[in-house]
Amino acid sequence: MWPWGHFGVAYIVYSLYSRGRFGRSPRPEPALAAIFGSQFADLIDKPLGWLGVFPHGRFLAHSLLATGIVILVVYAGAIVLDRLETATAFVLAHLSHLVADIPPRAYLGYPNDTEFLFWPFLSHPTFTYHERLFEPPAIVEFVVTPFTHPGIFFLLEIPLFAAGLALWYLDGCPGLDYVRSRR
Incomplete structure (x- = not known):
């Protein structure tokens, strides 16, 4: 999945979580954590893949083992800094990234290209x-079968991105003023 698709999925997931858990749209800091979490795995693995450190762009940060460690570190930091809501936003977004990267054929019983989840x-x-x-x-x-075609799967990302962006806008663009005030 491309970055915009990951954003759409993660923001929708976190916004729905926030509404269900807290009865409100996401606050700025957790919204930004969700956006960052939606890209986290690719921000680590893609450049290292391009540089030849990893054999491909889904490796360390895409593995469930590394994800478990990241979750422990994020929540440990969140407890110290009293930022549990922000940590949860990041974790949900990161997990949504991994799920979104599972090829549709895996849901049909074909595990090819899911090995990245189980590295090492x-x-x-x-x-x-x-x-x-x-x-x-x-x-x-x-x-699921129609989504196994790469072109159709790619086209699915456009409405996912649009829905995530629309929901972010309807939520009041959480995080935008936060970022502007930090400049």
């Missing part, structure tokens, strides 16, 4: 393109 326990590639681990229900097959 699985190397990339472990599974072949045609290796299937399970047979999903027919309804899952019907709903």
Whole structure:
């Protein structure tokens, strides 16, 4: 998924969480943490992949092991700084990034290209393109199959981004004044 798609998914997830948990739209600091968390894994892995440090752009920061460590560090810092809401925003956004990076074919039982989640326990590639681990229900097959086409999946990111941006606007653009006041 591209950065704008990750933003859309993460902001929608956090805004819905904030409304459900606190009964309000996101506050500025957590909203910014959600936006940063939506990009965090790629900000680490993509440049290191381009530089040849990692074999590809989904490696360390995309793994569940590293994610567990990041969550522990973020919440430890949040407890010390009394910023639990901000930490939760970051964590939800980071987790949404990982889920959004799972190829649609994985939901059809094909685990190829999901190995990044299990680094260092699985190397990339472990599974072949045609290796299937399970047979999903027919309804899952019907709903997910169109999104396995890269062009359709890419086009899906446009409404996700637009929905995230619209929701951010309807929420009052949380974080915008916060950033402006810090200059």
